[in-house]
Amino acid sequence: MNREQVISYIKDNNIQKVKFAFADIDGVLRGKVISTKKFLEGLKTGYGFCDVVFGWDSNDVVYDNVDITGWHSGYPDRLCFIDLDTMRNVPWQDDIPFFLADYSGPNGLTVPADPRSLLKKVAEEFKAMGYHAEFAQEFEWFNFKETPQTLQQKGFANIEPLTPGMFGYSILRTSQNDAFYADLFNLLTRFNIPVEGLHTETGPGVYEAAIEHCEVLQAADNAVLFKTAVKEIAAKHGITATFMAKWNQELPGCSGHIHQSLWTEENGENLFYDGTDANKMSELHKQYLAGQLYCLPHLLPMYAPTINSYKRLVEGAWAPTTITWGVENRTTALRVINTSVGSTRLETRIPGSDTNPYLAIAAALASGLYGIKNKLKLDIPQTIGNGYQDKTHGTLHSNLFDAATAMQNSSVAKELFGEGFVQHFTQTRLWEHRQYAKSVSDWELKRYFEII
Template identity: 45%
Template sequence: MTPEELVKRVREGDPACAKIGLFDIDGVMRGKYLSAGKLASAIESGAAFCDVVLGWDSGDQLVEGLSFTGWHTAYPDAEIRLLPETMREMPFEGGMPLILAEFAGRAEAVCPRNLLKRVLARAADAGFTVKAAAEFEFFVFEETPQSVRDKGYRDLKPITPGNFGYSMLRSGVHADFYHELWTTCDAMRIEIEGLHTETGPGVLEAAIGVDEALEAADKAALFKTVAKILAQRRGWMATFMAKWSRDWPGQSGHLHMSLLDAKSGEGVFFDKAKPLAMSDAMRWFVGGQQALMPELLAMIAPTVNSYTRMIPGYWAPTAASWGYENRTCALRVIGGSEKSQRVEVRIGAADLNPYIALAAAIGSGLWGIENRIEPDAPIEGNAYAVEMPPERALPATLWDAAQRLKGSEAARTLFGAEFVDHYAATREWEEREARKAITDWQLARYFEII
C-alpha cells in the first residue's frame, strides 16, 4: 500500500483515524491515534513525540542521569519517522491501520529500532543478510489489571493449574483463545509457526516465523503487545516478565539467527566438510557471541527480574557456554542443512526488547567474524555441571551487567558510545529503583527476629 493509498484507506474508515506506535528502551509500545489529515502530514513531513519516551522507565518514572534528555533539556520533541510499509490492520479495532514508527534525527542514536538497523547495515557491508526469529513463553492468568493490584500480585489464578506441557487437553479447552491469538497474529503479519502449552500453570509458548531480522524484531515486539491486548479483552492477563514465581521456571525469550550471502541468498553457516558442519563464518560468529556475552548481557537480560531466572536446572543458562543441539547452553547450534543451520541465543527471557537483544546477538557474532574469534570446545551433556573459565562467567546482577556494558570497547564500536551510555544509565536506574523495595523475604527474615 502506497502512502497515498494508506491515507485514503484511513479517510474511509469509521472512525477516520489510524494508530501509530513505536517501542521505547524497555520494549514497551507507545503510540496514539492520528486523524487521516494528520497522518498524511506526518508521512510527508515527519512527526514528533516528546523525547521523554526515551527518558522514562516502564513505570513512566523519569530516569535520572541521562545526557540525551531530562529536566536539563526541558523535554523537547524528538523527530519520528513513520514507516508506511509496516502497516497492519488490527482485527480487534475493526481493521483500523496500525503504522510503526522509529525515532529520527538526533534521537536515532538511542532508538532501539535504529540500533538494530545500524547492526544490520554492518552485516550488509560485510556481504550478509540476516534471518531471525523469536520464541516467547508467557503465563496467562484469570486476572485483570485491577485484580492483580488489589491482590498485591499474590495468590494469582492461572488459566489452568499444574504442569502439563504440550497438552492437547489444555489447548482444546481454551481453543478459542489459541485460535484468536493465531488468526489475529496472522492477519497482522506476525505469523506463528507453533503454539503450545509449556510446563507450568497457564504457560504458553509461541514460535514466531522466521523473517529478515528487522521484520522479525517488529513481529516479536508486536506479538507481546497483541497477546496482552487479546488476553485483557477477555478479562485475562498475560505476563512476559522473566520469572513471576519462585515455584515455577522462568519464561524464556529465545532468538534464532543465521547469515545469508547477500548476493546468492544461500546460507553461509553450513559447510559439510567442517566439524558439526559449521562453516568458518558460523564458528567465528559463535565465538564472538560467546566472547562478548558477559559484556553485552544487559542488552539481552534488561531487568532486575531477568537475573532471578538464571539458576541451574531451570532451563536458563548460567555462563557463556555453547553446544551442538544442547539446550543447557547459552548458545545452541542447531544443525541441519544450508537453509536451516542456525544459532539459538538461549540466555534471554521473555522480558527482552527484541530490537536491542537482536542487535547484541547479531552484532557480537559479526564482531566474531571480523576478528576471527574461536569459540571454546562445544559442551557435551549438562552445561550446569561444567566448570567454566572465569572469562565465561556472566554478571550476576543488572548493575554488574550495566558496568560491563559501559566498559566494553566492543560495545562502543558496534553500537555507538551514545547508545551504550544512555542504555547503561537506564539499567543503573532500574537497579537503583529496585533497591528501594522492601520485599516479602526481607519482612519475613528480619521483622521479628533481628
C-alpha cells in the same frame, strides 16, 4: 505498500484515523491514534513526541541520571517517523491501520537511544557486506484469570493461573481454553505476525509461541508487536498475560530465545552450513558464534535488562549461566542446530521473554558481526553434557548491577553501539537497580518482621 499505495488505501477506504507506536528503551510500545489528516501531513516531516519517553522508566518515573533528556533540557518534542513498510490492520480493533515508527528520519537520528534505529544501523552493515540476516524470536509467557484491577486489589498475591498444574505440550489444556487459543493463532496471523507453533509449556497457564523467521528488522518488529498483541488479545478474554522472565521462584522462567542465520542475497544459500564440517558449521558460522561468545560479558544487559531477568539465569532452570556453546545442547548459552541445510542456525538462549527485542537482536547481530570482522577463531571447545558445570571460560553476571557496570565500562560495547547509546542504556539499568535496592520485599517481611 509504497507511499503512494498507502495514501491511496487510506483515501479509498475513507479511513478517519490510524494508530502508530514505537518501542522505548524497555521495549514498551508508546504511541497515539491520530487523524488521517495529521498522518498524511507528517509522512515527510515526522511527528513530534515528547522525549520524556526516553527519559523515564517502565513506570513513568523520570530518570535522574541520563543526559539525553531531563529537567535540564525541558523535555522537548523529538521527531519520530512512521515506517510505511510496517503497515498492518489490527483485527481486534476494528481493523484500524497500524504502523511502527522510530527516530531515524531523512536528516538522521533524532534520539541516539532509539532501539529500532540501533538495530537498523547494524542490519545495514550486514546488508552492505552482502549478507541477508534471517532471525526469529520465540516467547514463553504465563496467563492468568485476572485483570489489571484484580491484580492491584490482590496486591499481585494469590493470583489465579489460566490452568492448574504442570502440563507441557498439553492438547487438553488448550482445548479447555479453545476460544483464547484460537484467537491467539488466528488474530496474530491476520495481524501479520505469522506464528509457526503455539503450545503449552510446563507450568500453570504458560504458553510458548514460535514466530516464523524472516529478515532481521522485520523479525524484531514482529517480536515487539507479538508481546503487546498477546496482551491485548488476552484482555478480550478476561486474561492477563505476563512476559516477566520469572514471576514465581517455584516455577520455570520464561525464555525469549533468538534464532539466527546468514544467507546469500542472490541465491538463498545458508552461509552457516558446511556439509564437510563435523558439526556442519561453516567458517562464517564459527566466526559469528565466536563473536557472540566474546561479546557476551560486555552486552549482557541487552539480553537480560531487568532485575527479574537474573532470577531466571540460575542453574538447572533451563536458562544458561556459563559462557558456553554446544550442538543441540539446551544447557549452554549458545545452541547450534544443524539438523538440515535449511534449518542450520544459531540459538542464543540467554534472553528471557522480558527483553526489548530490538536490543536483544541488535546485541546478537552486532556480536556476530564483531566475530566476522575480526575473523575470530572458535577457540572455546564445544560443551558436551551439562553446561552449568562447564565454567572454564567464565560465567554470566548474576545480577543487573554487575552486568550494567561491566557494559558501561566496556570498550567493546562502545565500539559496537557508540558511547551515547551505551551510556544512556546502562544508566537506565543502574537506575533500575537503585529502585530495586531501596524497596522492601515480601521475602524480607516474612523473614525478619517478627523474628529479628
